[in-house]
Amino acid sequence: xxxxxxxxxxxxxxxxxxxxxxxxxxxxxxxxxxxxxxxxxxxxxxxxxxxxxxxxxxxxxxxxxxxxxxxxxxxxxxxxxxxxxxxxxxxxxxxxxxxxxxxxxxxxxxxxxxxxxxx
DNA sequence: GGTTTGACCCGTT
DNA sequence: CAACGGGCCAAAC
Numbered sequence: 165x166x167x168x169x170x171x172x173x174x175x176x177x178x179x180x181x182x183x184x185x186x187x188x189x190x191x192x193x194x195x196x197x198x199x200x201x202x203x204x205x206x207x208x209x210x211x212x213x214x215x216x217x218x219x220x221x222x223x224x225x226x227x228x229x230x231x232x233x234x235x236x237x238x239x240x241x242x243x244x245x246x247x248x249x250x251x252x253x254x255x256x257x258x259x260x261x262x263x264x265x266x267x268x269x270x271x272x273x274x275x276x277x278x279x280x281x282x283x
Numbered sequence: 284g285g286t287t288t289g290a291c292c293c294g295t296t
Numbered sequence: 297c298a299a300c301g302g303g304c305c306a307a308a309c
Contacts, residue, residue: 175305195292204293205303211290216306228290236290 175206176213182276183214186227189255190271191264195231200273215240226250227271233263 178201186192198206214225214236226247229235234244241247252258257265 193292194290198292203304205291206305207291207293208289208303209291209305212288212305212307213290215290225290230290231292238290240290 175201175203175209176216179210179213180217180223182273183225183228184223185276186224186271188224188227189269191227191229191233191251191256191266191269192271192273193229193231193233193266196270196273197228211236227254227256229264229266233259233266235264 179197182197182200183192194207194210197210198204201210203209210228214223214228217223217225226235226241235241235247235251237244241250248258248262251264251269256269259265
């Protein structure tokens with residue numbers, strides 16, 4: 165019998181809710197999300213949440229990048245180059261070094277609070 | 284039901 | 297300044 169109840173009190177759920185609020189043309193970093201959820205070193209779990217992303221087909225996990233603005237390895241999105249095209253198609257600016265321009269595309273979490281609070 | 288792996292970031296040596 | 301380890305949720309075997 166599981167003594168843990170993964171319902172709404174899970175770290176993954178909070179990540180899903182946050183990533184889902186990321187608007188097109190914007191991106192977020194694992195560290196930013198983890199720090200937002202009060203997890204000092206939970207950046208791993210944020211990435212794990214993306215890898216374990218269940219039926220969250222509408223979850224823009226491709227908008228979540230690492231601290232360097234790079235994308236996930238392997239063919240998780242069909243190819244790193246593919247993810248880059250997806251972000252570029254949404255209006256996400258890129259740098260000459262092949263990384264996401266976090267200075268312009270980095271989504272501000274404070275807007276989520278204002279949005280949910282305003283509603 | 285227990286152990287291991289998994290898309291990372293920050294602190295310390 | 298650079299490299300290595302730690303951290304701790306959830307699912308799969």
